[in-house]
Amino acid sequence: MKKQLLFLPLAALAAIQLLHRATCQTALLLLLWLATPPAATAQSVWTARTSAADNNWYSVTYGNGLFVAVASSGTGNRVMTSPDGITWTSRTSAADNLWYSVTYGNGLFVAVASSGTGNRVMTSPDGITWTARASAADNFWYSVTYGNGLFVAVASSGTGNRVMTSPDGITWTSRTSAADSSWYSVIYANGLFVAVAVNGANRVMTSPDGITWTARTAAVNSSWNSLTYGNGLFVAVADGGANRVMTSRDGITWIAHSAAVNNFWYSVTYGNGLFVAVAINGTGNRVMTSPYDAALPVSLRYFDGRMTAAGALLNWATATEKDNARFSIERSHDRNVGPDLSFEVIGNVPSQAPGGNSGTLLTYSFTDTQPLPGINYYRLTQTDYNGTRTLHKIIALSRENQPMVLFPNPAGANGLMQIEPAIAYQRYRLVDVQGRVAASQEQPGLLRQLSVGGLNSGVYVLVVEGANGPAQFRIVVP
Template sequence: MKKTILSVAIMLCVLSSAKPSWAAGEQPGDACTVAGAVVRAAGPDQVPYLTLVCNGSTWVLADERTTAGRSLFRVGSDATACDATKVGRISFVGGAWTYCHDSSWKAIGLPNCAAGQGLTQGVAGPECCPTMGWAVTAPPEANSWSNVTYGNGLFVAVSTNGTNRIMTSPDGVNWTARAAPENLAWNRIFFGNNLFIVTTSSTSNRIMTSPDGVTWTARTVPQSNSWQGVTYGNGLYVAVSSNGTNRVMTSPDGVTWTLRTAAADNAWMAITYGDGLFVATSSNGTNRVMTSPNGITWTSRFLPGTDPAVYSIAYGNGRFAGVSSGGRVFTSTDGINWSQATLSETNFLRSITFNGTKFITVSNNGTSRIATSVDGVTWQLYQAPEASNWMSVTNGGGKVVATATSGTNTIMYSIDVPCP
C-alpha cells in the first residue's frame, strides 16, 4: 500500500512540474480589428489565462495593475471621453457604472427607474418606460423665441423680434401671445420668488418684470449693459452682463437694482444658484467661472479646456453643469473645481435645465439636438422631431419645453412614450 501511494505521489509531482504544451494565442500588442472583442489567450508560460480586449487596433490586457498593486479589470473613475484607447474600460462616475464601447460610455446593469415605471429593451440596453419623448408645435407668432422659463403654473417665452414678444402656456402645447411693455430684443427670462424677470441689451429700460407672466412692467437699471442671465438665491436677485464697467447687479425685489463688481470683465452669459453658492459663466476671458456666497463679492475660477464658452448653467443632483460648443459639458460639485465631458456629437449646446431627475440640454445644430444625463458626465443623445435652431430649454409641471429662434415649429415639448 505504501508503495502504491508513493508511486502516485511521484506521478503527480512529474505532472505538476511539466510545462503546458499548448500553442500561444493572441498576445498583448498583436493586431486586432473588432473594437471591444474579448479573448482568453495563453502560451506555454502563461498560467492562468490572459484576458485580452481589442481597442480597435491592438490586443491589450483586460486587467491593469494599480499603484497599490491590486489587479483590476480596467476600472477607474474616468469622466473624460471614451476613445479607442479606452475600449473595454469600466468606469464608476456619479454613482453609475459604465463601460467604454463604440466611442461612448454605455450603462452597465439596469437603470434606476422612477416609481411607476417599468423596463423595456432599448437600442442601447434596458430603458425605463414610460420614457420621455418629444413633439413640436408652432407658436402664435413666428418670432425668434430666444428663451423660456416656468413659474406659477405657466410657461413663459420671450422673443427678440415680432409684434407680441411674449407668449404664455399652461401646458407647453397651447400658447397665447402677450404684449411686452417695449418691443426690445429680449434675451433671457427667469422666474424666482414669485416674479418673472426678463433682460435685454437695448435701450435704457433693460429689465421687465411680471408677477403672472401676463402683465408686464418695464424697469430701469443703473447701467445700460447687455444684461443676460438672472437667478435668485439667499433673498437676492442677481443678474450678470456681457459688457460694461460693473457686470453684476443685485436686487432684493427685482425692481431696485445695485451695481456690483464682477471678478473679471468677461462676457458673463449665465448664472445659477445652488448649495448656497452663486455661479456665473462667461464666453470669454482667462477664468470663465466666478462664484459668490452672497452675490456681492466674487471670486474667479478656472475652467479647463480650450476656449470654453459657457452660455447656460444649471444645478441639480448635487452638481453644477454648464454647456458649451463642441458638445462640451463642464461639471462641478462645489463650483470651484471643474471637469469636462464631451458628447459623442460635437454640437453647439445652447441651454441646460434640471428636471429633478436628470439634466436636459438642447443644441442649435447637429443630428441629435437633445441630450439627457443623470450626472452631467454620461449623456444619452436623441434626435429632435424637428431640426430647429433650439436655443433654450426649461422644465415645470412635469414637462420639459424648448424654444427655437428659427424653424417651422419652434416650440418643442416632452411627452410620455408608453411601454411597448
C-alpha cells in the same frame, strides 16, 4: 431596452422673439407657465403678451412672487417685471449692458452681462431697484444660476477664468473652468453644477461645489446653448448638428437624441411633467415638447422621509413604471463631494408593477433602522431589467435634535395619537385648562402612543418629565 427621448413639435401661435444664444433655462419659465399638460399638447394655445418695451429680452426668472426679465437693448429700461406674467412694467437697469441671464436665489435677483467695464453684474432684492456690481473679470458672462448657497456664472471668453462664484451675489471670485470653451448655460440640480458649451473639445463640465470643475464628454459636439433638469434627467439643446438634444441621468454620461426638427434650439426648461424647448427659426414649429414618461422608465411622483422611533422612514410613489426591476436606497454621511461619492446601498425594494410595467400610482416605503449620527443623505435609484440605473432625488434627514411630534392633532376618531420620535419618560400627565389632571402614568417607560379617546372634548397639555427635565405639548381632543 434602449430608451429614446421623443420630442414632439408644437405649433407656436405667437412668434418667439429672438433668443440669440441666451443660456439660462429660466428664459422658458414664463412660456411653460402658459403651457398645458402633456395630454393636451395638441390643443395647447399660446397667448401673446405686451412687453414693457420692444427690447431684446434674453432671460426671465421667477422669485419672491415676481417675474423678472432682462434685455440686451433699450435705454435705461433693460429690466421689466410682472406679478402675473401678463402685465409688465419697465425698470431701470443698473447699466445699459448686454444682460443675458438673470436668476433668483437667497432673496436676491442677480443678472450677468457680456458687456460693461467693471459692472457686468447687477443685483436687486425686489427686482425693481438694481445695483451694479463688479464681476470677477470682464468676460462675456452668458449664464448665472444659484444652488447650494452659491451663485455661479459662466462665460464664453477669458483665459482660465470662465467661471465666477459668489456667496452673496455681490462679491465675486474667479474660478478655473475645466476648459476655455464658450460656456453658454449653467444650472444646479441633484447636488451638482453642470455647464454646457457651444464649442471646444469638452462641451460639458461639472462641479460639486461650483469651484472645482471637471471636463465631461458631450454626446456629440453640437453647439449646446441651454440646459435644464427635471424628473431625474438633465436635458440640453443645440442649434446645430444631426443630434440637437442630449440627455444625462447624472450630468456626466450623455446620450444623443434627435430633435423634433433641426431648428436652432436656444432654450429648454422643465415643469409640470414636460420638457419644453424653443427655437429662433422654423415655420410654425419653433416649440418642441417631450413628456417625462418618454424620457425615463419611471415617473417619480415624490420621494421624502422623516425620522421615527424605528429609524429613518423613506416614502416614494410612482405614476408610471416601464421595465422596472427594483429600487435601491443609498445612504451617504457626507454630501460635500457631489453625486459621484460615498453613497452606499442599504436596501432594495422590488417593483410592485407586474412585469415592471404600470400606469397607475404605486407607493413604496423603506426604513433605515440604523441611521448614522448627524445628517443622513438618502438617494433613490431605479434599475431596469436590463441593468440600466436611474438616479433620482436626494433628501437629507437629521437624527439629532428631532422635535417630538404628536399626530394627528386634533386626535382622530379612534382617539389615538402617535408620538415620533418616541420619548423616554419618568412620568407623564394630561392636564386640562383648569389645571386638573385628566390622565397620568407614574411608571417610567417609552411613550410611543397616547390614547385620549375617553377624555372630554377640549384643549389639554401633555406634561412629560424625562431625563432632561419636563416638556409640555398642547393637544386637542375634538
